[in-house]
Amino acid sequence: MNTINATQNDYRHRKRKAAQLPYYRVQYDLPLGDTPSVRTCLESNGLWELVTAPLREVYYYKVYENQKRKNFCAIGWPNENGGWEIRHPRYIGCIGLKGMTFIAGKPDRLLVFIDLTDYLCWQYDHKNDFPSILILNHLEFLPAARKRAAKFVSVTVGFDRIPQNLFTNGV
Known part of the structure; x- marks a missing residue:
């Protein structure tokens, strides 16, 4: 025992x-x-x-x-x-509370990035380009970003880790 x-x-x-x-x-x-x-x-x-x-x-x-x-x-x-x-x-x-970051620019053009560092690298090479910017900050905001992107005429996805078609299908 x-x-x-x-x-x-x-x-x-x-x-x-x-x-x-x-x-x-x-x-x-x-x-x-x-x-x-x-x-x-x-x-x-x-x-x-x-x-x-x-x-x-x-x-x-x-x-x-x-x-x-x-x-x-x-x-x-x-x-x-x-x-x-x-x-x-x-x-x-x-x-604090999680959220996306939006930087207002051209009202018809949107660039989407996962993180601010991706945006900073893009901005360094495109100093005279001023589209609206949406930074996800967290991947859980991807569905909300898709809805927001639908309001823009032109949407460009500025990252490689997510398939491009996540934004082009249904937008």
Whole structure:
């Protein structure tokens, strides 16, 4: 007969408390490059030329259960639902509500991208082209993007990971 000491068994199945609360909070944002150290970093990495209006310096924090607060700074851009899409060396994701990002341009022409980085690469090569831009930020918004694309005369998909016909069928 195999018996296990009750105290050892209780110890093994004891639930652990989370060390941190499961959310981040945005404190404030600044135009990208306002902080000298951020601008120097972008310039030294050859990225300053890619800086555009929707990119911001986002200052946010996380509070741990012991009420200690840890502050972060990252590059981010707002989405349509009031959330922030964040890019940090240790965190890539959304703070707040997920959503798409829309940049108004020509009312009859739309370019669709999965991520802002895809858009930035395209924009660098097309500085004098100003179509409306829709950035999915998350693939779960693909059905909503299809509905939105139907309102435009010309729709171009600017990514390779999704078959092109997802937008051409029924649009």
